[in-house]
Amino acid sequence: MLEICNLQKQYPSPDGQTITALRLDNLRLERGEQAALVGPSGSGKTTLLHLVAGLLAPTAGTISLDGQRVDALREKERDVWRARNVGYVFQSFNLLPNLSALENVMAALVFARVERERAARLRAMELLRGVGLADRVHNRPSQLSIGEQQRVAVARALANRPRLILADEPTASLDRENGRNVLEILQWLCREQQSILILATHDHAVMELFPRRIELARAVEVSADAPADSVA
Numbered sequence: 001m002l003e004i005c006n007l008q009k010q011y012p013s014p015d016g017q018t019i020t021a022l023r024l025d026n027l028r029l030e031r032g033e034q035a036a037l038v039g040p041s042g043s044g045k046t047t048l049l050h051l052v053a054g055l056l057a058p059t060a061g062t063i064s065l066d067g068q069r070v071d072a073l074r075e076k077e078r079d080v081w082r083a084r085n086v087g088y089v090f091q092s093f094n095l096l097p098n099l100s101a102l103e104n105v106m107a108a109l110v111f112a113r114v115e116r117e118r119a120a121r122l123r124a125m126e127l128l129r130g131v132g133l134a135d136r137v138h139n140r141p142s143q144l145s146i147g148e149q150q151r152v153a154v155a156r157a158l159a160n161r162p163r164l165i166l167a168d169e170p171t172a173s174l175d176r177e178n179g180r181n182v183l184e185i186l187q188w189l190c191r192e193q194q195s196i197l198i199l200a201t202h203d204h205a206v207m208e209l210f211p212r213r214i215e216l217a218r219a220v221e222v223s224a225d226a227p228a229d230s231v232a
């Protein structure tokens, strides 16, 4: 289970003010639950995903996955924790350009040290077959279509069977048909392995496909000397 309590992230701004990028009082997602993360531009969707992934530390509040406090981990511990427990799908795929589709997926497994090379290869092949790319495994990203690249990225994110999949507008660079295809695969794989899925989107057609929504309100800006919640 993912549990968030009284979470806040603030940044100093260049003009001496403090920007509250995110405020989220409570959130609980059970194993296998899928939720769309929605809110206007600047409401903190990416910030929330980065906090949950342990890429950023919160200013206040707690984040726990299956009872483990992610916010309390030191930076090095967070890297190890992330490699084992989190799969991240970006809008812009972030595949390694010099590696084939197969090597990109294997890299996630080898980095997390959860599989030996032979087992990693088999798992990567199985996933790439699952996302419909069995005949493209030796292609590099530049030799794949945009939709195919995102399917490789989905396979990579799911490779370690992570408990948590975070996706930041994963269909925003795709046309409707490819977007629908990637989403179906992502939701199906998350259901299969009972991963929690949080997917940020602006697209109403995408939101409709999720049983739950996490709605963020627009971030507020407060001056440096005012308490955060005294300014609207």
Ligand SMILES: Nc1ncnc2c1ncn2[C@@H]1O[C@H](COP(=O)(O)OP(=O)(O)OP(=O)(O)O)[C@@H](O)[C@H]1O
Binding pocket: 011, 012, 013, 019, 020, 021, 022, 039, 040, 041, 042, 043, 044, 045, 046, 047, 048, 219
């Ligand atoms: N490193 C930073 N320093 C200062 N302010 C930041 C930083 N990162 C994000 N912000 C601010 O925090 C707020 C939330 O940003 P975030 O990217 O999380 O929003 P978002 O909901 O994902 O937006 P979008 O839908 O446009 O992608 C914004 O006002 C942004 O300008």
